[in-house]
Amino acid sequence: MNLSVVILAAGLGTRMKSKRAKVLHRAGGLTLIEQVVATAKQLQPERIVAVVGHQAEQVEAALEGSGVEFAHQAEQKGTADALLSSRDLLANQGGLVLVLYGDVPLLSAGTLQHLIESQKKNGPAATILTTELEDPTGYGRIIADALGNVQAIVEQKAGTLDQLALCRVNSGIYCFQSELLWQYLAEISPHPASGEYYLTDVVEVLHRAGHTVRALDMEEWSELLGINTRLELAACDRVFRDRKVREMMLAGVTIEKPETVTIDNGVEIGEDTLIEPFAQLLGKTKIGKDCRIGASSIIQDSELADGVDVGPFTMIAASRADAGAHLGPYARIRMNTHIERDAFVGNFVELKKTRLGAGAKAQHLAYLGDADIGEKVNIGAGTITCNYDGHEKHATKIGAGAFVGSNSTLVAPVEVGEGSYIGAASIITKHVPADSLAVGRAHQVVKEGWAATRREQRKASPKP
Numbered sequence: 001m002n003l004s005v006v007i008l009a010a011g012l013g014t015r016m017k018s019k020r021a022k023v024l025h026r027a028g029g030l031t032l033i034e035q036v037v038a039t040a041k042q043l044q045p046e047r048i049v050a051v052v053g054h055q056a057e058q059v060e061a062a063l064e065g066s067g068v069e070f071a072h073q074a075e076q077k078g079t080a081d082a083l084l085s086s087r088d089l090l091a092n093q094g095g096l097v098l099v100l101y102g103d104v105p106l107l108s109a110g111t112l113q114h115l116i117e118s119q120k121k122n123g124p125a126a127t128i129l130t131t132e133l134e135d136p137t138g139y140g141r142i143i144a145d146a147l148g149n150v151q152a153i154v155e156q157k158a159g160t161l162d163q164l165a166l167c168r169v170n171s172g173i174y175c176f177q178s179e180l181l182w183q184y185l186a187e188i189s190p191h192p193a194s195g196e197y198y199l200t201d202v203v204e205v206l207h208r209a210g211h212t213v214r215a216l217d218m219e220e221w222s223e224l225l226g227i228n229t230r231l232e233l234a235a236c237d238r239v240f241r242d243r244k245v246r247e248m249m250l251a252g253v254t255i256e257k258p259e260t261v262t263i264d265n266g267v268e269i270g271e272d273t274l275i276e277p278f279a280q281l282l283g284k285t286k287i288g289k290d291c292r293i294g295a296s297s298i299i300q301d302s303e304l305a306d307g308v309d310v311g312p313f314t315m316i317a318a319s320r321a322d323a324g325a326h327l328g329p330y331a332r333i334r335m336n337t338h339i340e341r342d343a344f345v346g347n348f349v350e351l352k353k354t355r356l357g358a359g360a361k362a363q364h365l366a367y368l369g370d371a372d373i374g375e376k377v378n379i380g381a382g383t384i385t386c387n388y389d390g391h392e393k394h395a396t397k398i399g400a401g402a403f404v405g406s407n408s409t410l411v412a413p414v415e416v417g418e419g420s421y422i423g424a425a426s427i428i429t430k431h432v433p434a435d436s437l438a439v440g441r442a443h444q445v446v447k448e449g450w451a452a453t454r455r456e457q458r459k460a461s462p463k464p
């Protein structure tokens, strides 16, 4: 049977107290709307339509390339009006329409599948996902008869005290028979107090017309959490994080103090990798097998091959490391840097747009930017590539096997040939040919006996 999914995402979300539209806030490393779309896609529907309004451009940009179509709700006149905006796109589609809210992102595809199955099996006009909450404040309440048929949904703002005492709530997730939905949706009248068209009223309209609406009760309510405030956003983020670390641990990753670790949904990690406390693995990061990610390290959109060792407090962004590399502690690696096999990057070393060749070492206190560093090069402590002249960036090239003495300053553009030595504390401004020694520093002057003479002089005429 044909399935269309509509995601309502046009509201601003006043209760977030934000200039950003609610569905663009992030949880689990993605915007709320991206999370809902990812779940919807797992159902493999024929069409997915997002209803956009507030900051439509940004919402559409967040979903670029996802295959989602957009319906525009000109004025935010309520959830029924929002759904109605998608009618022109979907009216001829037939089959079932699954309605999701952009601010209910924790739903699993399994739960939705269950809802669709239940709708297909029993064939009512619609099935609503419901649950019982200890504190139902803010949610619509389900009014049902003794047989379990839903007669109406009453909103928090509109309910009588008796109705508001009911604990069974509307999740905002519904599966409708397409034809009946489009036929009756337009019959909803605006709420006298707010002037809004509530989608929840379609239940009463269908019921009055003699159609049945069923509720599918869920025991596990956490999937139905609606995000209205930043408190709920934080709770939602926590749930996504917990799910991800559980999934990773069951897939063979060791995670110490998992409650402290942040792993975005799109991150991949190989078996027997160890993740230490407070690590953050973000974006499209991919980590191989048998790696260690040290405590409090932050890795964003980067790729680590198997057996990479990352010491504590290391930051890696948009870069990659090949098998057996050692990075950190306290290293910063960014902007398309490539650390090759078995190379070492030690403490307080920063690499930017740099290739560090296989087996090369930069163990302490260095800045290597816009550099191409060959195999087995040794970079001494305190080495600096001066890559910026105040206007432009310039490249440094260091050939395989070269030895750069401590505290060297390499003024780019400059090249050090294969196998060369740079004397410690040199300032290198000219190309160094292969297999040579370059020393660029003041000659040492030694005056023997100078200190003793000075002491004698001071003794003879002490300062007042």
Ligand code: UD1
Pocket (backbone or CB within 6 Å): 008, 009, 010, 011, 012, 051, 073, 075, 076, 077, 078, 079, 081, 082, 101, 102, 103, 104, 138, 139, 140, 141, 153, 155, 169, 170, 171, 172, 197, 198, 199, 200, 225, 226, 227, 228
């Ligand atoms: C809604 C339900 C409530 C349910 C709760 C579950 C209605 C009237 N009420 O209440 O029964 O218990 O969700 O979380 O549906 N939206 C639009 N256009 C609009 C208004 C809203 O697209 O004109 C979108 C919002 O962006 C949001 C979703 O619809 O993603 C829900 O709107 P919201 O205002 O948060 O509804 P609730 O008051 O939470």
Ligand code: CA
Pocket (backbone or CB within 6 Å): 103, 226, 227, 228
């Ligand atoms: Ca809501």
